[in-house]
Amino acid sequence: MTDLLRVENLRKTFITGGPPWNRSKVAALSDVSITVQRGRTLGLVGESGSGKSTLGRCILGLTKLDSGQVIFDGVEVQGLSGRALMDFRRRVQPVFQDPFGSLDPRWTVGRSVRESLDCFHIGTPADRDRRVLDLFKRVGLNPGLAGRLPNHLSGGQRQRVAIAAALASEPELIIADEPVSALDMSVQAQILNLLLDLQEDLGVACIFITHDLGVVEHVSDDVAVLFHGSIVEMGDTDQIMMRPEHQYTRTLLAAVPRPAPTHPR
Ligand SMILES: Nc1ncnc2c1ncn2[C@@H]1O[C@H](COP(=O)(O)OP(=O)(O)O)[C@@H](O)[C@H]1O
Ligand SMILES: [Mg+2]
Known part of the structure; x- marks a missing residue:
C-alpha cells in the first residue's frame, strides 16, 4: 500500500x-x-x-x-488544480493553535462547521444541519452551542469547534x-x-x-x-x-x- x-x-x-x-x-x-x-x-x-x-x-x-x-x-500535490486540488483540500485538513484564526468571528460556530460541509458538498443540503449537530456531539460539545459566536465560547470549546470543522470533510x-x-x-x-x-x-x-x-x-x-x-x-x-x-x-x-x-x- x-x-x-x-x-x-x-x-x-x-x-x-x-x-x-x-x-x-x-x-x-x-x-x-x-x-x-x-x-x-x-x-x-x-x-x-x-x-x-x-x-x-x-x-x-x-x-x-x-x-x-x-x-x-501517490500523487504530487504541487501540480494539482481544479477538482483534484479541491479533493486534496477535502482530504487534508488543518487545525491551528488559535481557532479564532479559522473561525469567522461574525458567524455562529454552527455556521462555520456547516460551511465546511457546504464547501465540500458533504451529504445532501437537507442532511447537513443534522450532520453539524452530530459533529458537535462527536467532539464533545453540547449541540446547543451551535448558535453561539466564537467569542461566547471558552478556548477549549472553540478548539473543539475547529476540530469539528476539520472533521466535517471526512479527512484522511x-x-x-x-x-x-x-x-x-x-x-x-x-x-x-x-x-x-x-x-x-x-x-x-x-x-x-x-x-x-x-x-x-x-x-x-x-x-x-x-x-x-x-x-x-x-x-x-x-x-x-x-x-x-x-x-x-x-x-x-x-x-x-x-x-x-x-x-x-
Ligand atoms: N512568512 C515568513 N517570512 C519570513 N520568515 C519566516 C516566515 N515564516 C517563518 N519564517 C522563519 O522561518 C523559520 C521557521 O519558522 P516556523 O516554521 O514558524 O517555526 P516553528 O513553527 O517551528 O516555530 C523562523 O526563523 C521564522 O522566523
Ligand atoms: Mg509554529
Missing part, C-alpha cells in the same frame, strides 16, 4: 523584507523528508523557529516550496499545529484525549506539531525531531523517548517535567 503522505527533500528559504541592501535569507527547511502512514500519528517536534509550521503550511499548500515534493496518496489526514499550546493545562489534556479518541474511532492520520516532547509521547506513534530546519531524528515514539540518539532530542526530553529519559511509560 502506498504511504498516505510522503514529503521528499523539501527546501524553503524566506527572504526577509526591507530594502534590497538589508535583506537576509532564513533557511526555514533544508532537505526535509518525512512519511506518514494511513491512520498513524506523526509527532513533529522542535523548539520555536525550527520550521514546524512552515513544514505544515508547505504540505497544506499554504506556503510555496523552493524545491522538493509533497506526495499525497489532519495537520494540527500546536493545537493545545494556547489552552490551560487541564483543557489541554481534554483536547489531547479527544484527538486520541478520534484517531482510534475514525482512523484519521495526523501530523501533530508541538514544541513539547511530553505531548508527543502522549499522542504520537512516530516522532520526527526538527532542528534548525532539518530532521535530526525520526522513528518510533517509544524508542525515541527511551533511547534518544541525537543530543538535541535529549535536550528537548530534559525539558519534559519528569525523570526522563529512562523513565518507563
Whole structure:
C-alpha cells in the first residue's frame, strides 16, 4: 500500500523584507523528508523557529516550496488544480493553535462547521444541519452551542469547534499545529484525549506539531525531531523517548517535567 503522505527533500528559504541592501535569507527547511502512514500519528517536534509550521503550511499548500515534493496518496500535490486540488483540500485538513484564526468571528460556530460541509458538498443540503449537530456531539460539545459566536465560547470549546470543522470533510489526514499550546493545562489534556479518541474511532492520520516532547509521547506513534530546519531524528515514539540518539532530542526530553529519559511509560 502506498504511504498516505510522503514529503521528499523539501527546501524553503524566506527572504526577509526591507530594502534590497538589508535583506537576509532564513533557511526555514533544508532537505526535509518525512512519511506518514494511513491512520498513524506523526509527532513533529522542535523548539520555536525550527520550521514546524512552515513544514505544515508547505504540505497544506499554504506556503510555496523552493524545491522538493509533497506526495499525497501517490500523487504530487504541487501540480494539482481544479477538482483534484479541491479533493486534496477535502482530504487534508488543518487545525491551528488559535481557532479564532479559522473561525469567522461574525458567524455562529454552527455556521462555520456547516460551511465546511457546504464547501465540500458533504451529504445532501437537507442532511447537513443534522450532520453539524452530530459533529458537535462527536467532539464533545453540547449541540446547543451551535448558535453561539466564537467569542461566547471558552478556548477549549472553540478548539473543539475547529476540530469539528476539520472533521466535517471526512479527512484522511489532519495537520494540527500546536493545537493545545494556547489552552490551560487541564483543557489541554481534554483536547489531547479527544484527538486520541478520534484517531482510534475514525482512523484519521495526523501530523501533530508541538514544541513539547511530553505531548508527543502522549499522542504520537512516530516522532520526527526538527532542528534548525532539518530532521535530526525520526522513528518510533517509544524508542525515541527511551533511547534518544541525537543530543538535541535529549535536550528537548530534559525539558519534559519528569525523570526522563529512562523513565518507563
Ligand atoms: N512568512 C515568513 N517570512 C519570513 N520568515 C519566516 C516566515 N515564516 C517563518 N519564517 C522563519 O522561518 C523559520 C521557521 O519558522 P516556523 O516554521 O514558524 O517555526 P516553528 O513553527 O517551528 O516555530 C523562523 O526563523 C521564522 O522566523
Ligand atoms: Mg509554529
